[in-house]
Amino acid sequence: NAGVTQTPKFQVLKTGQSMTLQCAQDMNHNSMYWYRQDPGMGLRLIYYSASEGTTDKGEVPNGYNVSRLNKREFSLRLESAAPSQTSVYFCASNPRDQPQHFGDGTRLSIL
Amino acid sequence: GQSLEQPSEVTAVEGAIVQINCTYQTSGFYGLSWYQQHDGGAPTFLSYNALDGLEETGRFSSFLSRSDSYGYLLLQELQMKDSASYFCASEGSNDYKLSFGAGTTVTVRA
DSSP states (O other): OOOEEEEOSEEEEOTTOOEEEEEEESSOOSEEEEEEEOTTSOEEEEEEESSTTOOEEOSOOTTEEEEEOSSSBEEEEESSOOGGGOEEEEEEEEOTTSOOEEOOOEEEEEO | OEEEEOOSEEEEETTOOEEEEEEEEESSOOEEEEEEESTTOOOEEEEEESSSEEEEETTEEEEEETTTTEEEEEEOSOOGGGOEEEEEEEEOTTTOOEEEOOOEEEEEEO
C-alpha cells in the first residue's frame, strides 16, 4: 500500500521556470492538501481540495495553482518560480474527520 | 484565522518525561492534533483531542482544555527514537482544515 506518493523528490529550478508537483493517493480519500514547510515555520497550507472537482485557497496561495485531476491525484503548479518559493512541499490526504496522511515531500530549490 | 504557540526546543534524557505545551487562538475551533516528524520526513499522526481531557496512546498522551485554549503532548519513558519535531495543529470548526504550530524539536540524550 503506497499511501501518498509525491514526485519528484528533489528539483532545482531557475527563477521564472514553471514546474508541476505531482501527488497521488491510493486510499480513496476525499480530501487532499498541499503544504509548504520552511525552517522554523511549521507547515503552511497552500491549497486544498475537499472533494473531487473542488479546490480552495489556504493560507499562502499566491504564486501557485492546483488541479484536482480525479479522486486520486492533486497537482501543484508554479507558473513562474521565485526564490521565495524554495521550500519543502508536502501533499496530504484524509477521509472526513480522520487524520491526515502525508507524502515524503518534494524538496524544491529555486536559484 | 488560527495561531498556535509551542516551545521551539526541548532536551531530555532517555527514560524521562517531556511535556510539550500548545496554546492556540482561533476564530473557530474543532479539535487539536499532534504530529511527529523525523529529520524533515513525512509528518505522522500521533494523537487527537476534540473534547476536554486526556487521550492516552501507549507512551504518548495528549490533553486538551478548550476553556483555556491549551493542550499538551506528554511523552513518557523517552527513547532515542523519540528525537524528532512535534507539531500541534488546530482543526477549524467550519472547514476542518489544519493550522500548524511552528514545531518543537525534542532531543533525547543518552
